[in-house]
Structure formats: structure tokens, C-alpha cells
Amino acid sequence: MTPLRPPAAPARVDPARIRRTYEAVLGDPRIGPPRLADEEQRAHFAGLLRGHMWLLLPPVERQVPSMAGPFNRSAARHVITRARGVLAVPVLGASSAGDLFDLATLSRALLTLYEHPDNHEGGVVPCRRNGSPVTAGSGASAPKCR
Secondary structure, three states: OOOOOOOOOOOOHHHHHHHHHHHHHOOOOOOOOOOOOOOOHHHHHHHHHHHHHHHHHEEEEEEHHHOOOOOHHHHHHHHHHHHHHHHHHHOEEEEEEEHHHHHHHHHHHHHHHHOOOOOOOEEEEEEOOOOOOOOOOHHHHHOOOO
């Protein structure tokens, strides 16, 4: 069987659809993933997730050089390498629950990189209200905008 290839014409990235797909596989964090016992259903989700990954890889790869900080670029390269490795393996029938979990996790990571290429490093993020730097904290030491 030949491995699936990316579509010839680039399709539009639909973040909401990608999110719905990986959430359907990962489930609710409080109760865990759903049981996808049906082989056809697992194969369907595997195909969707692989398609989402093919769509997300090119724009994420283009963003890596301009990402803030070496840690972010290194993390992005790791996700890209892992995704390319997974996509290089042909789909032979339905995926196992573990394979689906990996595909969903990688899709989520790629979507996060796609949506937040300028993620800030070192715990400093811009205030949503006025853009001033805010150091991360929690509880009584929760950050405040300047």
C-alpha cells in the first residue's frame, strides 16, 4: 500500500475543524478519551488527523525561523520532525488507540504552533489589555498589567 501524500492543491486550514477532530479522539481531560472500538471509526479519525497534519506542516515550517527564542524554535522543530516521521509511515488499516492518541496530540501541537507563532519565552507575555510585559504567576502572586 502506498503512503498517503499531501493534497496537490493547498486547502485552507480550518482551526475549528481541526480542534473538533483532535478533541473527539482525546476526549475530556477529566474523564479520558472515548472508546473508539469500531475499526472503521478509528480509520476515519486517523485519516482526518493525518490530513490536518499535512495542511499544518508547511505554514508551521515557514514560521520556525521567525519564532521567538531558541527554545520555541527547537520545540517547533521537534514537533515537525515527529509529525513528518508519523506521516512517512503508510496507513495499513485502522490505527490503534495509541496511534490515534499520537496523531491527535501532534495535530494539537501543530495547531498551537500555527495559531501562536509568536509565543513568548521566559514566562513574559504581553498584557491583553495594554500590551505591557507581564511576568507569569499564580494565586496571590497573579500577574497584573502595568
